[in-house]
Every structure is written in C-alpha cells, then in structure tokens.
Amino acid sequence: LLVLEISVPAGSEDDLLHEIADQWPSYLAYAASFSTIGAAWVAHSAVTGYIERADATLVRLNLLLLMVISFLPFPTKLLAEYASESDSARVASTFYGVTILAAAVLLSVLWRYAVHARLVRSDAEGAEIEMLTARLTPGLAGYVVMISLGLFLPVVAVVGYLAIAILILAPLRRRGRAGSSS
Amino acid sequence: LLVLEISVPAGSEDDLLHEIADQWPSYLAYAASFSTIGAAWVAHSAVTGYIERADATLVRLNLLLLMVISFLPFPTKLLAEYASESDSARVASTFYGVTILAAAVLLSVLWRYAVHARLVRSDAEGAEIEMLTARLTPGLAGYVVMISLGLFLPVVAVVGYLAIAILILAPLRRRGRAGSSS
Amino acid sequence: LLVLEISVPAGSEDDLLHEIADQWPSYLAYAASFSTIGAAWVAHSAVTGYIERADATLVRLNLLLLMVISFLPFPTKLLAEYASESDSARVASTFYGVTILAAAVLLSVLWRYAVHARLVRSDAEGAEIEMLTARLTPGLAGYVVMISLGLFLPVVAVVGYLAIAILILAPLRRRGRAGSSS
Amino acid sequence: LLVLEISVPAGSEDDLLHEIADQWPSYLAYAASFSTIGAAWVAHSAVTGYIERADATLVRLNLLLLMVISFLPFPTKLLAEYASESDSARVASTFYGVTILAAAVLLSVLWRYAVHARLVRSDAEGAEIEMLTARLTPGLAGYVVMISLGLFLPVVAVVGYLAIAILILAPLRRRGRAGSSS
Numbered sequence: 001l002l003v004l005e006i007s008v009p010a011g012s013e014d015d016l017l018h019e020i021a022d023q024w025p026s027y028l029a030y031a032a033s034f035s036t037i038g039a040a041w042v043a044h045s046a047v048t049g050y051i052e053r054a055d056a057t058l059v060r061l062n063l064l065l066l067m068v069i070s071f072l073p074f075p076t077k078l079l080a081e082y083a084s085e086s087d088s089a090r091v092a093s094t095f096y097g098v099t100i101l102a103a104a105v106l107l108s109v110l111w112r113y114a115v116h117a118r119l120v121r122s123d124a125e126g127a128e129i130e131m132l133t134a135r136l137t138p139g140l141a142g143y144v145v146m147i148s149l150g151l152f153l154p155v156v157a158v159v160g161y162l163a164i165a166i167l168i169l170a171p172l173r174r175r176g177r178a179g180s181s182s
Numbered sequence: 183l184l185v186l187e188i189s190v191p192a193g194s195e196d197d198l199l200h201e202i203a204d205q206w207p208s209y210l211a212y213a214a215s216f217s218t219i220g221a222a223w224v225a226h227s228a229v230t231g232y233i234e235r236a237d238a239t240l241v242r243l244n245l246l247l248l249m250v251i252s253f254l255p256f257p258t259k260l261l262a263e264y265a266s267e268s269d270s271a272r273v274a275s276t277f278y279g280v281t282i283l284a285a286a287v288l289l290s291v292l293w294r295y296a297v298h299a300r301l302v303r304s305d306a307e308g309a310e311i312e313m314l315t316a317r318l319t320p321g322l323a324g325y326v327v328m329i330s331l332g333l334f335l336p337v338v339a340v341v342g343y344l345a346i347a348i349l350i351l352a353p354l355r356r357r358g359r360a361g362s363s364s
Numbered sequence: 365l366l367v368l369e370i371s372v373p374a375g376s377e378d379d380l381l382h383e384i385a386d387q388w389p390s391y392l393a394y395a396a397s398f399s400t401i402g403a404a405w406v407a408h409s410a411v412t413g414y415i416e417r418a419d420a421t422l423v424r425l426n427l428l429l430l431m432v433i434s435f436l437p438f439p440t441k442l443l444a445e446y447a448s449e450s451d452s453a454r455v456a457s458t459f460y461g462v463t464i465l466a467a468a469v470l471l472s473v474l475w476r477y478a479v480h481a482r483l484v485r486s487d488a489e490g491a492e493i494e495m496l497t498a499r500l501t502p503g504l505a506g507y508v509v510m511i512s513l514g515l516f517l518p519v520v521a522v523v524g525y526l527a528i529a530i531l532i533l534a535p536l537r538r539r540g541r542a543g544s545s546s
Numbered sequence: 547l548l549v550l551e552i553s554v555p556a557g558s559e560d561d562l563l564h565e566i567a568d569q570w571p572s573y574l575a576y577a578a579s580f581s582t583i584g585a586a587w588v589a590h591s592a593v594t595g596y597i598e599r600a601d602a603t604l605v606r607l608n609l610l611l612l613m614v615i616s617f618l619p620f621p622t623k624l625l626a627e628y629a630s631e632s633d634s635a636r637v638a639s640t641f642y643g644v645t646i647l648a649a650a651v652l653l654s655v656l657w658r659y660a661v662h663a664r665l666v667r668s669d670a671e672g673a674e675i676e677m678l679t680a681r682l683t684p685g686l687a688g689y690v691v692m693i694s695l696g697l698f699l700p701v702v703a704v705v706g707y708l709a710i711a712i713l714i715l716a717p718l719r720r721r722g723r724a725g726s727s728s
Contacts, residue, residue, distance in 0.1 A: 059533060060530065060533065063398075063399065063402050063533065066398075066402075067394075067395065067399075070398065091381045092380060
C-alpha cells in the first residue's frame, strides 16, 4: 500500500503553509485510493477464503484483477494533479472511476465464475455464498452513479468513491473472518 | 519501510563531499521517520496482540491509523527540503509533528475503544491492560511539547521526535512479546 | 509487483483525454511486465516446491535470477518511453526481450542444476520432474522468436512477450500446487 | 529489494543503444547493492535464528542495522551518477563503502552483544556460535581494504564490494538453515 510519492509540493519556499493547503486534491485522491485498495484487499480475502482450488481461468482472472488494482496509482496521480482544473478534472475523475469499476467488476466476475465452476469450498453454506454475491454487487451500482456524477462534479465523485470504499470495508471484513474460521 | 527516495543531491559534481554533508536535514528526517514508523509498528503489534476480535469501528480506526502512518513520507520530504530555511522549517516541522501526533492519538483511541467495547482478549489481566494504556499516553504529551518547541526551534523538535520514538521503542517491544506469548 | 511509477503524463492540461490515450506504450509495457513477473514468480514457486535443499551454487543462481527479474522495471520504462519512435523502439524492445530471456534461461538452468545435483525432493516422481523441465523450455524458444521479430516490428514483439507470459501462467500454477501438496 | 528506480536514461532518442551502454555504472552499483542487501539479509537471518529473546539494547541495535541497510539506495544512486567522473567517484565509492561497513559492523556488534548478554538459544553449541562469530569478521576486513582501494580506484572498489557480497552469501545460507532446523 505504498500509494505515496504522489504528493509533491511546487518547491516554492515563500509560503509553505499555503502550498501544503493547496495540495488538497492529492490528499483526497490519496485517501480515496488508500480506502479503495483496502476495501478491494479485504473483499479479495473474503472471496479467496471461500475458494478451494483454482483453475486456469481463475488464475488469469485473478492476475487481471491484481493488475488493475496495481494500476490505480496512475489515475490517482492524474486526479491529484488535475482536480483543480475543471475540464481535466472531469477526464481524470472518469478515468479514475472506470479503473475502480473495472476492479469491482473483475472481483464480482471472479467470484461468480468460482461459484459457477464449483471451485468454492464444499463446507460453505448456500446462504453464505449468496450473501457474498449480494455484497459484491451494490458497489458496482455505486461506482456507475459516481462516474456519471463525475462528469459534472468531479470532486464530489471522488468523495463518493471514498465513501463507497468506507461503506464496503467494515461488513466485508467480518464476512472474511467468518469465512476463514468456519 | 521504504522511506527512501527522499535524499537526492542537487546534481553538482564540483564538490560531492560537501553536497553529501549538506543533505543533513534529509538524514535527520529519515532517521526520525524510520524510528517513528518502527515505534508505531511495534506499538501497533502490542495493541493487536491483546485484541481478540474486530468490529466495524475498530476496522475503520485501524485503516485510518495505517493511512496516517503511510502518509508520513510526505511531511518527511518537506522536512528534508525545508529544514535549512528558517520560516519554512517551522511550517514543515509543525506539519510533521501534527502527523505523528495524529498517528499516536489514533493508536491510543483505537486501544481505548478496544478496551471499552470489550474486544480485548479475556485472558489479559487488568494490570497489563492498564500498563499498555499508560504506555501509550506519555508519547502524546511529548509530541505536543515538541510541536510547540518546533515553532521556535524546528530542528531541535525533529531531534525530539527521533528521541521519543527511540524511548517508546524498547519497552513496548517487551510488552508486545509478553502479550503474544502469555 | 510495484512496477508502476512508470506511466507519467506530459503535464499538459489542454487535452488530458488525448494525453491518457497517448500513453498506450506505457500500458502495454506495464501489462507485459506485470504478466511476465507474475509468470516468473509462479514458475519459480513451482521449481522451489520441488527443491529440498540448497547448495552454494543454487543460492547464487537464485540470487542472479531475482536480480534479473528485479531489473525488469528499467527496460519496461525504456519501452514505455520509446515505443512510439521507430529506431529506438527496436533497441528498447530487444533490450527488454533479452532481459526476459535471461530470466527464463536462468530459471531453466537453476532447475536443471537442481535436478543434476540431486537437490530435488526424493518423493518427486521422474515423470513430474521431466514435465517441469519440458514446461520451462518452450518459453525460451518463444522469447528468441519474439526478440528476432522485435528487430522489425517492436510493438508486435511486446504483445508477443505478453502473450507468452499469459500462456505460461495457468498450467504452471497447477503444477506448483501439485508440487506443494503431494 | 526494490533498489531500482535508480537507472534512468538521459532521454535522448538519437542513440538509445549507446545510452543504455553508458548506464554501466548504474548496473554495477545495482548489482553490488542487490548482492550486499541479499548477503546482509541472509547473515541477519543466520544471526536471528540463534537468538532466543530480545532485550531493549538488541531491539535498538537491530533498528539501527535495518536503518543503515534501508539507507543503502542513497549511496547507490550517488555511485550510479558519479562513477564516471574521477573526483566525485572517489567520494561516492567511499561513502558507499562506509555505509556497507557500518552495516557489517552493526551486524557483528549485534551478534557479539547477543552472545555476551546470553540471549542466544541454549541448545546452540559453542562451536556453532564461534563459527558464526568467525564468519562475520572477514567481511569487515574486506570492506576496510576496499574502502582504502576506492580512494585510488573507485570502480575497482565497487567490483570488490560486489565480490565480498557474493563470497559471504553462500556459506552463511547453509549456516542459517542449520540454525533454524537444529
């Protein structure tokens, strides 16, 4: 989770306090990415906890998911740099949102594929499986809404991405723990 | 603990020895951050060793704490760049101190919340719990003193942050070990 | 797998969308390196799963292999920067291909040395050992073909490196799992 | 072991092949640092495998050692940048050598302190302890020789640092393994 390196000041020593305050888009983008990667990691652990064995497709889906998540620092950097300029901010916010959405879709596809291909642990109850499937879906809808919103209010959308990550985070953790101990 | 990348020379090959010596604020900032992250990690392990289960609030507090600690390289970089200029050094030192203080407060809050919400392991004795609570407090006071001092003597304050980290480090480790073996 | 930091935009806020699209060599190079490191890691796990003990030569071969793989971000960066200019693209693509080939050769040598020096686990069957030996070879031929192709069509060669990594990835994973559970 | 980021080309697309070849000090510095960190890590594991419990001094010595090793990328970068200019190369090579020597001295001090303070595992035989003590010493002498040599022939000294790391690496690994299984 080394998303940092992102936030660099302009190098003017005249008014460092002002300069630090001016970096707010970096802080917002950092917080959003940190929470999103955290949420993705927790959700991924929950899914992995239920999967018993992997086949070739699952391994490739998993690699693709990791690749998209590892790619996140790039849109984060764009967001941090362009959040204060209206036109570019829309592009950066949309690019960011689409990357997160891709990760969320991939995680959902990976889980549905694992259920469909009977790779899930045999002692997992049907109710638990359905619950996890249900959990992974609302995030998708939330990201689509935020991407649309980001075309008009890019900064609000980033706050939205942060909020979705925080909302997802807590309940999935408990689910993941239940999955690994039961 | 990859705090590095920070210390870069100006690129003048005339007097490299002098240039290396001139980077002393980077070395000081690096040593302070390395020790602080080390101390935070050890203290976090000690706290985690006593916690039995996590609820939604604890998971979020924990994420917030990790986010603040992962943010530390940014104030470190500011400190390394501006420690030799009097006005900016005050801002950089205060910004750095506030970030460390926020991490120390969050760790203390996380521990107090865990005790309050009865998430602590049932075999932990009351005396041990009180001892850890007491251990996490003096650091807070030390950081407040150093932040105030940093408004006048920024470099001294950074040496102070380094000293606090070294002081915290050793005893907490023993506490953490006791926690994980008893 | 922190191959990132690579993709940076030119800093022009006029047409960010266009700028993002113009970074396609970075994305291609990133995907190729991510898959290659992933494939190398999986292949390395498969080999390690069969090895029982290490001697001095094996430790040095292993260090050399890790060094080459850790070196990969440098040719990746060159590829990302020079893929759109015809002459330099050939050099960058060849340099990249030779680095990957060196990693693949080293892994193959490491495995053959382990088999030859009887460092392989005694419960591993001859058929399994031969299968792994056979698996590590076609990648070598593929890389040689792609390096030659890269002298004329550098971008196609990079797509080829990506394809080889994806092809290697899945079956070796299953082999690795079998190795660690049987 | 993410020593990279170091090797960056000048950005001239006229003769990329020449440019890549011109980066040889980066490759040498990278190889030397990679091997040294590898050797330090292996030696540290060997020492840790014999230590049963830690006291306050040992924890601080260990932090100091980790801090020095994590600092290595900075002299590596200096070496990579200034190895081709005669005057600066001497400074860079000496600075690099002193950093490695400091790490080697700290590891030796840490081990001697652990033996002296009776923190070593009780089932470790006296012969094994003496052997490890003896193993950690010749590296020190080698580094002192190389630092002296580096004042006249800086590049040769770097090759020497690389050679010492490779020499240390293999036998210590076997010692480490014996330590953790007996």
